[in-house]
Amino acid sequence: MLNRTQAPDFKQVNHIEFIHPEKRVLANDVPVFTIFSGEQDLVRIEFLFNNVNWNPEKPLQAIAVNALLNNGTNKLSAKEIAEKIDFYGAFFQTEYNQDQSSVTLYTLNKHLHSVLPIVKDVLSESQFPQKELDIYIQNQKQKLQVNLQKNDVLSRKEFSNALFGDTAYGVDIQLKHYDAVRQEDLVEYFKNAYAPNNCTIVVSGKFDDKGFELLNKEFGQNWANGNAVKNSFSFQSPEKKTVYKEKAESLQSAIRIGQLSINRKHEDFAGLQILNTVLGGYFGSRLMTNIREDKGYTYGIGSGIVSLHNAGYFFIGTEVGADVCSDALNEIYKEIELLKTEVIGDEELSLVKNYMLGSMLGSLENVFSHADKFKNIYFSGLDYSYYENYISKVKSITADELLALANKYLNTENLTEIVVGKK
Incomplete structure (x- = not known):
């Protein structure tokens, strides 16, 4: 009989096996790291871009560009992008953090040839329409006003600014920063940051040579380099504050x-x-x-x-x-x-x-x-x-x-x- 009043003995983990990636390079020298698993007909492709060209006068550039990336190109509207992605049962998301911005695609392998051109269009031809930008600014200002009433949000903002000052790690975002966002600034940042010389691709899932050929066809050519300077900050421990x-x-x-x-x-x-x-x-x-x-x-x-x-x-x-x-x-x-x-x-x-x-x-x-x-x-x-x-x-x-x-x-x-x- 199992004695449920007695906890089982600890058994320490002795070995952990990691799947190492295979490195390949697109025709334009973009590195591609593939972590292969052939169990499901599913693949995740991540396009990772360093946050670059930090400008304390325009602290929302990287954040706003990432948020508005799939809101319209010179070929497709935001609605058309969403409908096309949904039609193939794929999922497309953007994410910003303090060091990098990413664009991630989840899709079935059989639809790679259909969805990769959509992602390529987004990563090379995004236009940041003024109408979409206005909606974004309005929504974010409302969200910020709500968050500024929350004690935990205020404490985190104060803490980051106390440690890192007005850098990308610690800038105290205020309503005035949203009012200063300009469409032309976003376009400029996009061209410099979302470029092959600032990109690393990480692929995980069922991804074979045919998948790599499709990726290389779309992203290995006709994608212009930008003028990116990677963000670099140095810090000294502040006095107790x-x-x-x-x-x-x-x-x-x-x-x-x-x-x-x-x-x-x-x-x-x-x-x-x-x-x-x-x-x-x-x-x-x-x-x-x-x-x-x-x-x-x-x-x-x-x-x-x-x-x-x-x-x-x-x-x-x-x-x-x-x-x-x-x-x-x-x-x-x-x-x-x-x-x-x-x-x-x-x-x-x-x-x-x-x-x-x-x-x-x-x-x-x-x-x-x-x-x-x-x-x-x-x-x-x-x-x-x-x-x-x-x-x-x-x-x-x-x-x-x-x-x-x-x-x-x-x-x-x-x-x-x-x-x-x-x-």
């Missing part, structure tokens, strides 16, 4: 605490991720156990280490009852100090190690997630030895090493603290 925005009517206060830190390229990154998991990186973390489960101050609290191209940062984020905000802050700093003064127990460390290895294994559920893991290392200038080292570090790190990392990277005197609500 405390920002308190009082909103007397608030029932909850938003808290954001953190500092500049290392990114994925640094040798300590894996160890710091383990330390972060202990602190606030999973549901059983110390912050959750203390501030949610024990004190009942919040529905959720977490911490993270974010790796960007030009920087990295550590953060703690939560929303707590306005009447317990000060107490919650004290408990957060208390948990940080405990990591710096007391070694982590064997049982807790073993639990975190198994959680992290299991999460890594579980995150590789399909070929698309293997492609995502590849992108993480490729655009950081790393190779698959990064994951080997990461797994090895998770298995072997000691409590004493984590204590040293806590004292090296969790300096409360340098933490930026943002509170929006009541304190």
Whole structure:
């Protein structure tokens, strides 16, 4: 009989297999990385473009261009693009993040020859019609006005600006920035950024030589290069900064605490991720156990280490009852100090190690997630030895090493603290 009162023994993950991509090159030197899986007649093609030509006077260029990319070309209207994509059962999306903008196509292989020309038209002939731009500006201004009433949004905006200033990582977007968006600026940015000399293609799924020939036919020729200068920023850790925005009517206060830190390229990154998991990186973390489960101050609290191209940062984020905000802050700093003064127990460390290895294994559920893991290392200038080292570090790190990392990277005197609500 199975004894359901007894938890099963931990079994540590010993090996994780990654699918490595095959690299090929289009006729115009655009690199194509293919992660093949022939189980389903489905393919995902990602066109990835570095965010470039940063202009602090026009901070919305990259964001607006990406959002409006499929809103009309010199051949097709926004409606026609959507109808044609839908007709073939395909899915087409654009996405912007702090370092890159992407265009992603999901389609059945048998329809590649029909949908790739549509994507090519979008990536080479987008026009950003003024009518569509006006609608976008109106909608985004309304959305921003709503978001500016939310304490958590305000805390994140203040936090990013405190760490990164008026760069693409930290610019404080305001209503006036939307009013300054011009169609001609978007066209100029589009021609420079969405060009073959600023493009990397990552394909995952069932993609054979015939598929590559179709891709090369559409994107390997008659696609003009742009004049792109990749965004590059340098940062220095700001002095401890405390920002308190009082909103007397608030029932909850938003808290954001953190500092500049290392990114994925640094040798300590894996160890710091383990330390972060202990602190606030999973549901059983110390912050959750203390501030949610024990004190009942919040529905959720977490911490993270974010790796960007030009920087990295550590953060703690939560929303707590306005009447317990000060107490919650004290408990957060208390948990940080405990990591710096007391070694982590064997049982807790073993639990975190198994959680992290299991999460890594579980995150590789399909070929698309293997492609995502590849992108993480490729655009950081790393190779698959990064994951080997990461797994090895998770298995072997000691409590004493984590204590040293806590004292090296969790300096409360340098933490930026943002509170929006009541304190």
